[in-house]
Amino acid sequence: MRCELAVVGAGVAGSCAAFAAAKRGLRVMLLEKKPLPRYKLCGGAVTRKTLELLAGEGIRLPAKIFHEVGRIKIYIPGAEREMQVKEGSILTTYRDTFDHALAREAERAGAELLDEAGVKRVVQAGDGFLIETTKGELRARFLLGCDGVASAVRRCLFGWSFPPGELGVAAEYEVPGLSVESMEIHFGYASFSYAWVFPKRDGATIGVAELASRLEGGIFSRLERFASTLNYLSSPPEPKAHLIPMGGIRRKVALERAALAGDAAGFVEPLSGEGTYYAALSGIKGAQLAVRALSEGGDLLPYQRFCDRELLPQLRAMLWLSRLFYFRQDFSYHLFKKSDLLQDVVTALARGRPEPQQLLRRAIVSSARYLPGYLTAKLRG
Numbered sequence: 001m002r003c004e005l006a007v008v009g010a011g012v013a014g015s016c017a018a019f020a021a022a023k024r025g026l027r028v029m030l031l032e033k034k035p036l037p038r039y040k041l042c043g044g045a046v047t048r049k050t051l052e053l054l055a056g057e058g059i060r061l062p063a064k065i066f067h068e069v070g071r072i073k074i075y076i077p078g079a080e081r082e083m084q085v086k087e088g089s090i091l092t093t094y095r096d097t098f099d100h101a102l103a104r105e106a107e108r109a110g111a112e113l114l115d116e117a118g119v120k121r122v123v124q125a126g127d128g129f130l131i132e133t134t135k136g137e138l139r140a141r142f143l144l145g146c147d148g149v150a151s152a153v154r155r156c157l158f159g160w161s162f163p164p165g166e167l168g169v170a171a172e173y174e175v176p177g178l179s180v181e182s183m184e185i186h187f188g189y190a191s192f193s194y195a196w197v198f199p200k201r202d203g204a205t206i207g208v209a210e211l212a213s214r215l216e217g218g219i220f221s222r223l224e225r226f227a228s229t230l231n232y233l234s235s236p237p238e239p240k241a242h243l244i245p246m247g248g249i250r251r252k253v254a255l256e257r258a259a260l261a262g263d264a265a266g267f268v269e270p271l272s273g274e275g276t277y278y279a280a281l282s283g284i285k286g287a288q289l290a291v292r293a294l295s296e297g298g299d300l301l302p303y304q305r306f307c308d309r310e311l312l313p314q315l316r317a318m319l320w321l322s323r324l325f326y327f328r329q330d331f332s333y334h335l336f337k338k339s340d341l342l343q344d345v346v347t348a349l350a351r352g353r354p355e356p357q358q359l360l361r362r363a364i365v366s367s368a369r370y371l372p373g374y375l376t377a378k379l380r381g
């Protein structure tokens with residue numbers, strides 16, 4: 001088997017990449033190790049900016065796979081705040097149906113999809129790659145590794161992996177039939193993350209995440225402790241866990257003819273854990289640059305520049321925002337009670353505005369404004 005572009009992994013990054021490259025005329029093979037549709041542990045929150053990005057690329061998704069959430073309840077120790085998602089809404093979905101619909105779109109654009117084809121090894125061969133899969137060998141001129149946090153492409157070609165301080169561990173219960181009206185975010189269950197309840201069509205997903213380096217006692221006991229506080233959850237199902245990479249750190253994501261996108265590259269926004277937008281964006285951009293490289297005889301190094309100059313500043317601003325937030329959570333709660341910062345974060349997630357860098361500036365200005373009042377209250381005891 002031969003192709004111009006091999007895309008490894010039919011998640012969000014891979015299917016978007018395969019769609020974008022096939023629509024521009026490349027011979028693309030999309031390789032997925034699991035049979036599709038495949039289960040993916042995820043809160044399944046999809047922001048409007050993600051759907052706008054997909055629609056702008058020409059990816060069509062059926063409305064019936066989404067559930068619209070208009071309200072968010074934020075719980076901080078000792079307080080609760082409910083807010084409307086202004087300017088649009090946040091949608092939730094099940095990742096098996098969402099990702100399968102994306103893979104179908106990639107096929108519609110002309111990509112050849114091969115599921116149950118796990119990539120075992122990749123080596124440089126001639127002016128491209130030899131890819132060993134569980135369904136045989138494949139040769140490709142260019143390669144995109146969209147194979148998630150434990151990427152085989154990254155292991156074979158890039159030679160780095162995520163240290164524990166740059167990885168989150170998340171666990172979830174998927175509860176069919178549970179009816180919850182608002183999206184819930186609960187702080188106080190993790191030192192560098194949060195717990196959540198996301199309403200879905202015909203059910204809800206309940207989860208918690210923590211930085212791997214700060215996890216003591218296991219993530220499932222954390223999830224159990226959180227779930228025991230939810231009076232509407234009587235008998236939780238089997239929990240599942242997965243890793244989430246932390247975005248905002250510069251990493252090598254492009255070689256001359258290969259690049260990493262999505263979780264494989266570590267593109268997850270560290271404050272909210274949103275990864276689908278960055279997976280779609282990096283997958284589409286990687287594909288567009290592969291098309292250009294093939295037609296002009298160039299390479300994929302412009303992808304590294306795109307990631308460093310456009311993606312990284314957004315993720316890094318959110319990394320600093322999360323460090324600011326989790327550094328002194330009691331002060332952050334004070335800030336959230338006094339200022340409009342929470343609403344700004346929610347709007348930024350739903351609409352992509354204010355931009356992360358602007359959001360970070362606002363957080364710094366608000367911190368400076370509310371710090372004296374907080375310190376005075378602390379000193380008075």
Ligand SMILES: Cc1cc2nc3c(=O)[nH]c(=O)nc-3n(C[C@H](O)[C@H](O)[C@H](O)COP(=O)(O)OP(=O)(O)OC[C@H]3O[C@@H](n4cnc5c(N)ncnc54)[C@H](O)[C@@H]3O)c2cc1C
Pocket residue numbers: 008009010011012013014031032033034038040041042043044045046117118119120146147148149150151152170171172207242243244261262263264267268273274275276277279
């Ligand atoms: C518990 C949890 C909750 C989350 N909640 C949200 C949320 O609500 N909203 C949000 O935006 N993000 C969320 N995220 C993050 C989000 O799930 C990821 O960022 C996103 O799935 C990244 O997409 P991807 O395509 O890069 O990788 P993946 O979705 O992991 O897809 C990678 C694909 O590659 C395949 N693969 C792996 N190895 C191979 C191989 N060797 N050969 C072939 N195929 C291979 C896998 O089977 C998989 O299909 C959450 C993550 C976790 C763990």
